[in-house]
Amino acid sequence: MSDLETTMGAAAGAPHDNSGGHASAAAAAQAQLKKVKKQKVLLMGKSGSGKSSMRSIIFSNYLARDTRRLGATIDIDLSHVKFLGNLTLNLWDCGGQEAFMENYLSQQRAHVFSNVGVLIYVFDIESRDVDRDLATYVNILSALVQYSREAQVFVLIHKMDLIQPQMREEVYNQRVSLVRKKTKEAVAIVRKQKPELLQQQQPPGTPGSTGPLSPSSSELDIDLQVFATSIWDQSLYKAWASIIHDLVPNLAVIETQLASLGVAIDADEILLFERTSFLVVSKWTSREGENNPYGDRFERMSNILKSWKHTCSKFTGTPRNAEQFSDFEYKMGPSFSLFVMKFTTNTYILVCIPPGEARFNSAKLNVAAARSWFKFLDGPVVPPSASSQMLAGGGGGAMGSYGGYGGYGAETGYGAPE
Numbered sequence: 457m458s459d460l461e462t463t464m465g466a467a468a469g470a471p472h473d474n475s476g477g478h479a480s481a482a483a484a485a486q487a488q489l490k491k492v493k494k495q496k497v498l499l500m501g502k503s504g505s506g507k508s509s510m511r512s513i514i515f516s517n518y519l520a521r522d523t524r525r526l527g528a529t530i531d532i533d534l535s536h537v538k539f540l541g542n543l544t545l546n547l548w549d550c551g552g553q554e555a556f557m558e559n560y561l562s563q564q565r566a567h568v569f570s571n572v573g574v575l576i577y578v579f580d581i582e583s584r585d586v587d588r589d590l591a592t593y594v595n596i597l598s599a600l601v602q603y604s605r606e607a608q609v610f611v612l613i614h615k616m617d618l619i620q621p622q623m624r625e626e627v628y629n630q631r632v633s634l635v636r637k638k639t640k641e642a643v644a645i646v647r648k649q650k651p652e653l654l655q656q657q658q659p660p661g662t663p664g665s666t667g668p669l670s671p672s673s674s675e676l677d678i679d680l681q682v683f684a685t686s687i688w689d690q691s692l693y694k695a696w697a698s699i700i701h702d703l704v705p706n707l708a709v710i711e712t713q714l715a716s717l718g719v720a721i722d723a724d725e726i727l728l729f730e731r732t733s734f735l736v737v738s739k740w741t742s743r744e745g746e747n748n749p750y751g752d753r754f755e756r757m758s759n760i761l762k763s764w765k766h767t768c769s770k771f772t773g774t775p776r777n778a779e780q781f782s783d784f785e786y787k788m789g790p791s792f793s794l795f796v797m798k799f800t801t802n803t804y805i806l807v808c809i810p811p812g813e814a815r816f817n818s819a820k821l822n823v824a825a826a827r828s829w830f831k832f833l834d835g836p837v838v839p840p841s842a843s844s845q846m847l848a849g850g851g852g853g854a855m856g857s858y859g860g861y862g863g864y865g866a867e868t869g870y871g872a873p874e
């Protein structure tokens with residue numbers, strides 16, 4: 457295990473790393489680990505398009521069939537979702553009935569569209585009034601660009617299960633090209649309306665501000681990501697994992713640590729899941745593992761594990777949001793072995809390795825031993841002064857530098873709907 461600790465320590469910038477070049481990298485990594493990130497996420501789209509359904513399945517352990525009981529959202533349903541110890545999503549599920557939409561675009565405009573990190577816009581593929589849906593989308597996007605031009609935009613073409621399988625690709629592609637066209641239109645509208653709109657943005661020089669734009673500036677161009685989704689299959693997990701991926705703090709550190717662990721235990725693949733949603737936070741694949749022909753295996757595993765969790769709940773009589781299992785093993789004869797275990801407070805880890813009992817057992821022990829190097833996933837690390845107190849007389853053990861939930865507490869409820 458000492459080799460593993462050395463590799464992992466270097467990756468995390470652990471306190472016992474004394475080399476000059478590593479020291480600054482370590483300091484940067486440490487500084488990054490201390491941050492708690494809050495992100496305002498707007499979930500918008502026409503009434504009945506499936507926004508609350510998705511949110512309930514991903515974050516509140518609903519089964520797809522339970523969503524039939526959901527009523528229409530009145531105004532804005534605001535929830536604070538703790539995603540890992542150092543990321544909180546302020547999820548604004550905005551009821552999509554026309555009267556509400558008009559209100560967001562007029563009276564509540566600044567309130568709704570300011571400080572947005574991510575907009576998730578949901579289109580119901582079965583909607584009869586596509587033109588009207590697209591017009592609303594353009595209005596919403598214009599308001600977003602006006603108040604939060606750095607926001608990321610994800611469009612979900614939803615309820616794809618209602619389209620015949622052989623038609624899906626064609627229908628989806630048509631809709632995507634329409635959405636892209638309308639996105640450009642929205643950007644053009646905002647460009648035309650400048651510079652008045654720009655005056656309402658953050659003044660130049662404030663952090664995150666890119667300053668005034670020239671009329672020819674391309675900074676308003678939106679990096680749009682579009683996904684085909686349905687609550688009835690794993691596509692939902694693919695889309696939401698992509699949305700979450702860019703928001704996860706310390707991603708570079710997580711990826712480096714995961715790669716070090718993967719190499720140390722000679723794994724084929726490692727996936728790190730958030731414990732409630734089972735969304736993939738990060739993954740590492742060996743060269744051998746990259747030959748795996750199943751490109752959708754990550755979201756499939758999210759879906760399978762979530763279903764497994766629900767099944768455990770059903771047969772043990774425990775609530776669905778309780779922790780349902782700590783360990784899951786699967787040995788596929790001479791092909792591969794796999795285990796999923798509770799990793800840190802906020803995560804599960806899946807490890808896929810070549811077959812062999814000894815290899816399997818030692819990988820499990822090593823993964824358990826590597827836990828302490830991922831403690832930062834459970835909250836910001838304690839400041840260096842407190843950390844050195846913890847280390848006093850201790851000698852730089854793995855746990856020494858991480859302080860669990862330090863400083864992570866009550867929600868401020870930023871921007872609760874009026």
Ligand SMILES: Nc1nc2c(ncn2[C@@H]2O[C@H](COP(=O)(O)OP(=O)(O)OP(=O)(O)O)[C@@H](O)[C@H]2O)c(=O)[nH]1
Binds near residue numbers: 508
């Ligand atoms: N077939 C199918 N039905 C879905 C899907 N997603 C959601 N639904 C159904 O669509 C209906 C409306 O879903 P909601 O999630 O309440 O819609 P909403 O977008 O939140 O609506 P508002 O709150 O009024 O804005 C529910 O009966 C869901 O079961 C899907 O992927 N496929």
Ligand SMILES: [Mg+2]
Binds near residue numbers: 527529549
């Ligand atoms: Mg709703």
